[in-house]
Amino acid sequence: MAAEALKITIDRGPNAQGLQTEFEVPAQDNQTVLDVVSWIQQNADPTLSYRFACRVGMCGSCAMMVGGVPRWTCRTHISKVLDGNAVTIGPLRNLPVIKDLAVDMDPFFDKWVAAEGVHHGGLTRDDPIAVVDETAPARVEANAGIECINCSVCYAACDTVTGNADYLGPAALQRAWTLLNDAKDEGRVAILDAVSGNGGCHNCHSMGSCTAYCPNDLDPMSAIAGLKRETAKSFFKRGRR
Amino acid sequence: MTLRLYMLQRITALLMAPLVIGHLAVMIYAIQGGLSAAEILGRTQGSVLWFAFYGTFVAAVSIHGAIGLRTIAAEWGGLRGIAADALMWIVGLGLFVLGAQAVWAVTYP
Numbered sequence: 001m002a003a004e005a006l007k008i009t010i011d012r013g014p015n016a017q018g019l020q021t022e023f024e025v026p027a028q029d030n031q032t033v034l035d036v037v038s039w040i041q042q043n044a045d046p047t048l049s050y051r052f053a054c055r056v057g058m059c060g061s062c063a064m065m066v067g068g069v070p071r072w073t074c075r076t077h078i079s080k081v082l083d084g085n086a087v088t089i090g091p092l093r094n095l096p097v098i099k100d101l102a103v104d105m106d107p108f109f110d111k112w113v114a115a116e117g118v119h120h121g122g123l124t125r126d127d128p129i130a131v132v133d134e135t136a137p138a139r140v141e142a143n144a145g146i147e148c149i150n151c152s153v154c155y156a157a158c159d160t161v162t163g164n165a166d167y168l169g170p171a172a173l174q175r176a177w178t179l180l181n182d183a184k185d186e187g188r189v190a191i192l193d194a195v196s197g198n199g200g201c202h203n204c205h206s207m208g209s210c211t212a213y214c215p216n217d218l219d220p221m222s223a224i225a226g227l228k229r230e231t232a233k234s235f236f237k238r239g240r241r
Numbered sequence: 242m243t244l245r246l247y248m249l250q251r252i253t254a255l256l257m258a259p260l261v262i263g264h265l266a267v268m269i270y271a272i273q274g275g276l277s278a279a280e281i282l283g284r285t286q287g288s289v290l291w292f293a294f295y296g297t298f299v300a301a302v303s304i305h306g307a308i309g310l311r312t313i314a315a316e317w318g319g320l321r322g323i324a325a326d327a328l329m330w331i332v333g334l335g336l337f338v339l340g341a342q343a344v345w346a347v348t349y350p
Contacts, residue, residue, distance in 0.1 A: 196244035198243060200242070200243065202246070203312075232244075235244055
């Protein structure tokens, strides 16, 4: 494999006239998709824009469409995604492209806040630290979703986001679900209201792309189902909306 | 899709499940040995039970279908805001008028 050259196509969008989009990259035994993109930028076309930071699957910066599906490129071996010796790499779906492989993540993070994915504290620094029971059912629910790295792979995978720009998306709603189950968070009413609006959890069709593509094996679809259950319960209890 | 629309669509779905089964079961039962308009009207005319059965059915279908079509129009057709809501109301009221006419026609004594 080391002697071969990989045929890499970079999807640089409709404004890329005149720019190089096909690259021959020397194959290595151990090579991630991010390694390939970095090789192109360092050796073939220094104008290629892309984003990465930690290179070890923690920061959530380097997600791209690889062979048509969203992936974290730093933890994806190129050998896993090659079709023959070729693959196409593009910017994340469902987000505005800034240039080449770099997308504007603002809508993604704005929706995180819109879903009340922020801490709602009830204590002051003078209060004793609240005890968290790791075995409580609510804590187990919360723990299932807290390893999200905000990479936006689920957001790019979601067809409901594609069809409805207002939809908050899987990552933001999963965050709302973890906070709803967090004993230290007191934003229950605010969260349930935030996920019950026009772009809320009830838009989800449970197609499951978020859960299928999450690189951390999280399950946003089930988290959203949890929000649907809780909002339905509060609908009968409080008659809200 | 707001919580209210979601709940209306789920509750009407719950209502329709037994109604659909009852509708199909009666159809299969009633056509044994042939069927005539007079025979149907003989059962339904003046029947409060069938009026309630199909009246509920029509109301549930109108609500359920209108909300569903609103979502399809929004996600596939890009319809937003007032346009989507207007479509929902037109479809819902249209279905209700058509259905209510039919229910009235066969149950009015």
